[in-house]
Amino acid sequence: MMTLREALEILAHHRGQRIVIATMSSASVWPSLSDTPLDFIYVPSAMGQGPSLAHGLALAQPERGVIVLNGDGCMLMNLGCLVTLAEHPANVYLLIIDNGLYEVTGGQPTPGAGRIDFAALARAVGIARVYSYDNASAWRAGAAEALTGPGPVVIWLKVEGRLGQSAPKAPRPMAEQIQRLRQAITEQIPEPPS
């Protein structure tokens, strides 16, 4: 196991110039690790729709990868997004951050917690690049490879659940987030995902 913060610290070293979309629990941690115009805190969100938002962005900006941080509860609300991602491949790096809980509602277990093999689900729909890590040292060792090369990539990370969390807050209003993301996309010439 690893903590959510450890998992995201490792990601922060490898995200490069890619857009990062953070949802739910990740949205409360990611701004303390990175707060550039390419960091989009998807709060308020539509439940489970972070991967679909990321997918649209990646299709619109094929030269620029989009990393999306999604929880197990969010995944379960929109499992079809995996099929859509396989149907329309794009440079999406979907991190399934699995703590087996609905953390922001008080830590109730998600359906199938501890039994669902998210990596097998992703492979079964036709996503070829799938990685799983259940501890920080393995994720640290594998992150560079997992996050290199074209998407779609699914990375399943097992993290410790946290109790006593509240709903995440965005560091700035949504309109400002959108404005600065669009400006960054327009102005910054991306390096293609290598």
Next chain:
Amino acid sequence: MFDGPSVVAALEDCGVTHVVWLPDSDIGRWEPALRTASCLQLLRVCREGEAIALAAGLHLGGKRPIVLIQCTGLFEAGDSLRNIVHDLHLPLFLVIGVRSYHAHQRGASTDSCPIFTEPILRAWQLPYVLLDDRHRAADLAAAYRQAQAKNQAFAVLLPE
């Protein structure tokens, strides 16, 4: 009257880049024209909430998508619609087939779809227009252009 080739031509003329859709039996007939369109891409998704979020991502990335679904999917997609239209304030454009509309008008259907479609759109505060058989693809294009000029989310209902 709407058919696939005329709708595709109208959408391409508007600069629409992507059609994100789940077909129903009426708009499903447009599939060959949408699939082979030269200037727009057809994106097949699994559920309508997903369609709206995917279109939102395309919008953020500078593209000009529309969402093409049936009213049943609209009912499912409320949370996405609420978030994308009212939290992100993106000018989402939806084309929505209204199942059993004509039969309902004749009193010949017990389908609840026509009863709820317009009240649901009003509840979500999404302005809309109903384009029936007297309208053409050019009217759809005009609705799109008008909504985009106002930077406003908008829906076109197609009675079925």
